[in-house]
Amino acid sequence: MSINPYWPNPNANSTTPAPAKTLVQATYDAMREDILSGLLGPGTKLRADKLKDRYDVGASTLREALNLLVGEALVASEGQKGFRVTPMSEADFQDIVRVRKQLETQALRESIAHGDDDWEAGLVGAFHRLTKIEERLQEDPSGLSGEWEVRNRGFHAALIAACPSRWLHYFISILFHQSERYRRISLSRSHTNGGSAKRDVHAEHEAIFNAAIDRNADLACELTEQHIDRTLSFLTDKGFFQHLQDMENR
Amino acid sequence: MSINPYWPNPNANSTTPAPAKTLVQATYDAMREDILSGLLGPGTKLRADKLKDRYDVGASTLREALNLLVGEALVASEGQKGFRVTPMSEADFQDIVRVRKQLETQALRESIAHGDDDWEAGLVGAFHRLTKIEERLQEDPSGLSGEWEVRNRGFHAALIAACPSRWLHYFISILFHQSERYRRISLSRSHTNGGSAKRDVHAEHEAIFNAAIDRNADLACELTEQHIDRTLSFLTDKGFFQHLQDMENR
DNA sequence: ATTTTACGCATTATCGAGAATTTTTAAAAG
DNA sequence: CTTTTAAAAATTCTCGATAATGCGTAAAAT
Structure with a gap:
């Protein structure tokens, strides 16, 4: 699946070898699953160090995935104060x-x-x-x-x-x-x-x-x-x- | 305005000094304006070098802004082949x-x-x-x-x-x-x-x-x-x- | 002539370090 | 005791370099 669900994956029903997932996408998928499952609970502060450790990626890659999740409103970006799992109410x-x-x-x-x-x-x-x-x-x-x-x-x-x-x-x-x-x-x-x-x-x-x-x-x-x-x-x-x-x- | 329009800016009607815009947000705003104005036309390949030059930011900052725009479907991420302004039809x-x-x-x-x-x-x-x-x-x-x-x-x-x-x-x-x-x-x-x-x-x-x-x-x-x-x-x-x-x- | 393979170049993706900012802690002043 | 100020620590943000990948060209093979 492409990062942006709105634009269809050209390799949807084809026999091309592999999706060739990028690291950002993998991290994005993993983080989303962790948020949806509640492993990263609502309101959780998303500290860079912890997440770098957990997903085993660099700072930039991590932040790219985070910014992707902001678009889905699963993560909220707080000015210059980092990221946080979107609260629930x-x-x-x-x-x-x-x-x-x-x-x-x-x-x-x-x-x-x-x-x-x-x-x-x-x-x-x-x-x-x-x-x-x-x-x-x-x-x-x-x-x-x-x-x-x-x-x-x-x-x-x-x-x-x-x-x-x-x-x-x-x-x-x-x-x-x-x-x-x-x-x-x-x-x-x-x-x-x-x-x-x-x-x-x-x-x-x-x-x-x-x-x-x-x-x-x-x-x-x-x-x-x-x-x-x-x-x-x-x-x-x-x-x-x-x-x-x-x-x-x- | 916060990056994600869904979550309101807590400093909306306050007297706190400054919005303290982050560079990513500034780049994101500038790029969005350039896409909406057509300066970056539909389908345009968004090459890192050119954009780094134009907006005067580093590679990571640039890609973060790009990923933010993907969430609004103004930019499409093409697997491992970079970014492109979303086409029009x-x-x-x-x-x-x-x-x-x-x-x-x-x-x-x-x-x-x-x-x-x-x-x-x-x-x-x-x-x-x-x-x-x-x-x-x-x-x-x-x-x-x-x-x-x-x-x-x-x-x-x-x-x-x-x-x-x-x-x-x-x-x-x-x-x-x-x-x-x-x-x-x-x-x-x-x-x-x-x-x-x-x-x-x-x-x-x-x-x-x-x-x-x-x-x-x-x-x-x-x-x-x-x-x-x-x-x-x-x-x-x-x-x-x-x-x-x-x-x-x- | 067409396809295949290999190589070099261009572009993208990733990382870790350093700069900038916020938060915490503690001392000083009222 | 509370508030203010200042330094220290923790965290985020940004950058440039390096690694990985894709693309184009040309030689070799069919």
């Missing part, structure tokens, strides 16, 4: 959810309108992959969550893959990563504050999938909005936002 | 216009709904500033266009200033800069291909302003959509997009 997540609903439903509509057989095939495949791992995950909830993230991302990408708007894709991918951070961090830490009716994520995915394949745009969008909304109410019910201060300021 | 601008309409109308609605007296005051002031320079520009169309860009940006920002969604603001500012590049480059080069009915931009601004002050959200959004649409038809009528290939590949 309930208001921020509500905002993400609102805008994400608007953009994803729009993209889904256009995707359903433009989608051809290839789109359907890709969607069926992505849903199948996701189904398999969700079955496996239900029996054995240990591990595998990394792979689930990949397939969940793939399914949601396949849904809107036929939408021709590059800018929608770009913005949606940013917001998706933002959401992913909230979800993953909320799961990795125990905040079992309240009940929060058990959520059948797979059923939600299946319903969206069926509506999309049936070309029922209105229903698919409705279900997508609910799907996204539930990520918010899920975290709220869990009392996740009350624990945010605890993990800041390291 | 008719399809891209159509996409920008579509998404921009959707986001700006949404933000305008929320702004009109939430706006208080301070918002109105800011809007009146911004409109006044814009009016003055547009009057001056009508008599003497030479120069001043740089200042017009600033005030036009300010007016559009004031319209949606009361919208509470940080993410909408962030995405809109990206798309606004993208649009600005198309508009400015189309004006700086002579492509008087066809008639293109003379456009009274000030009248459009005035109509939007009045609708916003009247809290007529539907009308204001309608007018905003037309306003944005006209930037597209204006360039199309001018035959701008037929000249795009000419200015690539330097």
Whole structure:
């Protein structure tokens, strides 16, 4: 994947030998994963020495990766005072959810309108992959969550893959990563504050999938909005936002 | 302004001495201006030596600024082959216009709904500033266009200033800069291909302003959509997009 | 004539050191 | 005791040099 998701990778479906990843990109990928997983918690001060040690790169390379993450709003640059993992807040997540609903439903509509057989095939495949791992995950909830993230991302990408708007894709991918951070961090830490009716994520995915394949745009969008909304109410019910201060300021 | 527009500058309305701009930020600002003005045309290969010479900075500083611009999709990073000013195309601008309409109308609605007296005051002031320079520009169309860009940006920002969604603001500012590049480059080069009915931009601004002050959200959004649409038809009528290939590949 | 290989040049990517800035610590003044 | 001032330490920012990679040219092979 190219650094900037908006501009497509020319080697997408080709047989050219290797992606030839640059060190900056590798560092960027690694750091993003560490931020999304919560290993680098919200608000964490990103000191050069520590990070140079952790990722084993020079100062410049590190700062380039950092500046790349600033563009995705996963890292905030503070004047002459270094970098910091972007803080999290309930208001921020509500905002993400609102805008994400608007953009994803729009993209889904256009995707359903433009989608051809290839789109359907890709969607069926992505849903199948996701189904398999969700079955496996239900029996054995240990591990595998990394792979689930990949397939969940793939399914949601396949849904809107036929939408021709590059800018929608770009913005949606940013917001998706933002959401992913909230979800993953909320799961990795125990905040079992309240009940929060058990959520059948797979059923939600299946319903969206069926509506999309049936070309029922209105229903698919409705279900997508609910799907996204539930990520918010899920975290709220869990009392996740009350624990945010605890993990800041390291 | 902080590098990442999404996260507000804590020194916004304070009396603290100086913004203490970092060299990276200065270079980033200068390069962005050069790209938006067309001085660095679409598709231009950004060679390190030339740019080091032009902006008088070291290699690392330069690359940091470059990576910042990648996040705004004004610069594209090509694997291991350096950087390049993002190309322009008719399809891209159509996409920008579509998404921009959707986001700006949404933000305008929320702004009109939430706006208080301070918002109105800011809007009146911004409109006044814009009016003055547009009057001056009508008599003497030479120069001043740089200042017009600033005030036009300010007016559009004031319209949606009361919208509470940080993410909408962030995405809109990206798309606004993208649009600005198309508009400015189309004006700086002579492509008087066809008639293109003379456009009274000030009248459009005035109509939007009045609708916003009247809290007529539907009308204001309608007018905003037309306003944005006209930037597209204006360039199309001018035959701008037929000249795009000419200015690539330097 | 076309393709392949090898070489030298141009450009990019990476690093570590030094300069500039902020933060911390401690002493001095009120 | 609190505030101010000043030096020291820690951290960030910037630069130029070096290593790695890609590109163009020309000789060699098919």
